[in-house]
Structure formats: C-alpha cells, structure tokens
Amino acid sequence: MIAKTEAGRLYEKVAQDLSQKIAAGQYVIGQRLPSERDLAQAYEVSRPTIREAIIALELDGLVEVRLGSGVYVTARLPRGGQAGEMDIGPFELLEARRAIEGESAALAAALISDEELEELRQLVAEMQAENARNVVMSEDADRRFHMLIATATQNSAMVAAVQMLWDARARSPQTQSLSAKAHAAGVTPRIDEHAEILKALRERSPEAARRAMRDHLTRVLESLLAATEVQELEQARARIAAERKRYTTTSG
Amino acid sequence: MIAKTEAGRLYEKVAQDLSQKIAAGQYVIGQRLPSERDLAQAYEVSRPTIREAIIALELDGLVEVRLGSGVYVTARLPRGGQAGEMDIGPFELLEARRAIEGESAALAAALISDEELEELRQLVAEMQAENARNVVMSEDADRRFHMLIATATQNSAMVAAVQMLWDARARSPQTQSLSAKAHAAGVTPRIDEHAEILKALRERSPEAARRAMRDHLTRVLESLLAATEVQELEQARARIAAERKRYTTTSG
DNA sequence: TGTCCAGATTGGCCTGACCAGCTAAGGGGT
C-alpha cells in the first residue's frame, strides 16, 4: 500500500496508532476502548479529531461503535489486507532494520535535499517536544523520520522495503508489547541518536550516515534486550545470552 | 434538519447521499465539491458532520481533500486489487537489491550452514549446466540462489524484504522486458560471480560476502544499462525508419 | 504586459456545550 499517510491529517495519525495498538493486542477483541474524551486527552487532540479517527477504524471494520456505551474492538485484522502477515520477532526486525535502513541512510546521504533535511530537523524537534511531555504518540514522529530518509534515496524499492519493515512492526504483537514495555521502563526516544543521523546526512557522508543509523538501531536492540531481561525470569537468561551473542557479533 | 428518524449516524446519511451524487455524475471527476460550510448549510447539519462524511468518502477513495483548496472527486479505483504495487523501475530495483542483498549476504556469511552451502553449490552448478546447453536461462535458479542466502540469515524480516524485491521484479513489465533484452544481447548468467559469492560464504567472511554480492549486482546493473543503450539505439533507428517510410509514401 | 502581494476562501483543528442512549448503583417493596 502506498503510504499517503505522511504528514497527513491528525486523525490519520491517531487512527494509525490506535490501529497498531489493536493489532498489537493492547486492546483485546470485545474490549471497550477508552472514551472519546479520555482518548482526546491522552493524544492531546480534540474530541472531533478522535471521532474522525474512530470513524476511520470503524470503516476499516476494526471497531464497532455503540451509542451510549462506547466503542468496542471487533477484530484484529491489520489495515492493509492480508499480504504476508506472519509475526516477525522484534529482534529479527531490528537486525533487518539495522542492515537495510543503514544502507537507506547511506544512499540518502548522497541524494537528500535541503528541504528534506529541514523536515528531518523538524521531526527531531517534534520527538523532543513529545518526549518532554511524555505523550503517547511519540512513535509516529520516529516512523516518519525513518520513512523520510528512505524517501530521500529516491528509490521506490528501498522505500517499499523500509515501509514493509515498519508495517511488519506495526503488525507484530510481540514487537508492540515489547516496545511498550521498554517505553514504560523509561527508555527515551533517543533524540541524540536521531540528531547524529541528521548530522551525518547534512554532511552528505554516506559512511557516517550508515554508521549513525546502525549505531542507533544497535542501541535500540540492546535496550530492548535489556528490557527483556528485566521482565523475564531466570529461566530465559540462557536463551537471551545466546540471542545477544548472535545479534551483536554479526554486525558488519 | 435531515430526517433524524432511522438509526445510523448523520454522517453516514450525508456520505451516502454524496456518494450517490458522485456515482450519478452530478459531480464530475476532478470537480470540486461545495465547501464544507456550504454543504453543512445545504444538508442542514453542522460542519463536523460534513467533515466526517467527507472522511468516509476519502477512505473509500471517492474523493481527495486538498488543504486550502477544497475536496475533489477522484477517479474510482477498482476495489480489491489493492496490492498497490506500482511498477518499480529496473534500476531502482537493482540499486535496492545491491544495498539489501549485500547485507543479506553479510549476515548469512556468519550463520550459513553446511547444508545450505551445499545447496548453493548445486544451484551454481545448475546455472552452469543450463548456460552450457544454451538453454533459455530460467531465472529460477538465480532467484533460488539469492533467496537461499536470505534464508540463511535466519532472519524472517530479511527474507521478507528480499522476497519482496524479487516479487516486485517479477511483477514489473519494464524489468522483465529489459532483462529479456539483456539475455538476447548475450549477457552471460554470471556463473563466476555467483561462485565468488559462494566462496565468500564458505569462508564465513561477512565483508567478502557483502563485497561479492554488491560487485555482482553492480555488474548486472551495468550490463542492464548497456542493454538500455542498445535498446534506445534500436528504437531510434526504428523511429527514423518509420519516418522515412512515412515521408516517402505520403509525399507522392 | 508581466509580476507580485494582500485579501478572500478553504480545509484543519479546537473549545465548550447540549442531547439522547446506556449502565450500574442505590433505594424501596416484598
């Protein structure tokens, strides 16, 4: 699906975020979502915007609205249809992103325009602001940041690849719950790392951009591993150690 | 006020009515609908209700809203075949493959099993045999070679990414015709380059594998560029011939 | 004649409010 959702209307962002949370199982099927008023407060938008988002979800068949009662999750089907919907693990996903988005950044460094650099700067600022306010929607700016870099490569195949990875991420219950846990554990959105990537792109240095992107995703991977360690029991330690060894030794 | 009688939200009625008028041709494709304020007045509803109706139409692909300009009727797309896969150009595809499959090879080098190495060896042999018999090089062996390497990464996200690229390649008319031309022009199946990749994988060297893969795809890219030039020359020649014919037959 | 800028128009979003269903808690009757 062609991503027209970039920098779009507010309700689209909210709808996408809610859709992800439903897909991730954060709202069980049959469960009632928070009230429109609560959602408006949580997303820091007005109630009409929340209503529009809910209408979008309803038209997608994800949700059912019952007057006077609330809005209920009806299904858990992802937004774009049924193309390839296996659940890719969080660590696999990040490993692939490190490899692919690293190259995306390297390609973009040579081709990125001043306008796109400015957009990236704004997105970093946005993440910073949202982080300061501890707002729910912080993932959206992150996603747009990475997608914009892919777009800057002027290579639609690369855009499609990166898009696929983020779609898979949104569709993966494992990844969603894990990243939610990491968020709750106080993992910051890594403003400085994004700034480092931006800096490398500004310098038009493919090598520096690749390295900054890979470093960033390596750290995300590590913090996710740490979050996993904190939450899981001793029984899992051996397996985690094995994973860590594997995912940290193959960096190229 | 519109008949509030039956159940159903107001915006649904408005959306349905507008949808009918569009289908009936009352609003020609490309034409601008009345402004939200005017529609609100016409339907005797509030502007938020009109907005919700327009959002519904937009999600149905009937309409496109342009900020500051208005909402415009768009062409009705055939429902269902959403695959939305545009035709990705051959060169974009190869550039993306060089970046992504290069990393795929690097990852695989550290993890590939002896069984997979043996399979790769057989695939190279298969390509060689087909090439020796001057058979129409079925791309199948080539594809299986590259997919097997992706599989060897033991990373399903990477597999999905590489798979997507090959799917796009299979779907792309441009790429297909171009690669057919390249074959016709006597481009060899590059057995040696595949062997080089295999050799690097055998040595379990990520760097060598990445380099071999990138070199391979770079050369494919170059030969495709050459084929394009040939094709353009042929087209130019044909065009000239056609013109000559035209001017010699109609001038009399 | 061509260019440029200010006002009008449009969608994007917000605040605040009222109404009508629904739900569950609490009171009265048995």
Next chain:
DNA sequence: ACCCCTTAGCTGGTCAGGCCAATCTGGACA
C-alpha cells in the same frame, strides 16, 4: 435477604462559533 425499579453518571451524537494555515484570486504596480 432478595428483587425490581428508579436515577444519576457515563458514553457517543451533534451543534455552534472561532482561530489558524494553506491556497487561490484579482488588482496594483513595475
């Protein structure tokens, strides 16, 4: 002690009015 029924509080549905930014348009100016 149990059950039914009222009722207060939620929830979504809708409205009204307003501000902002993007866009368009026409007239003034060079």
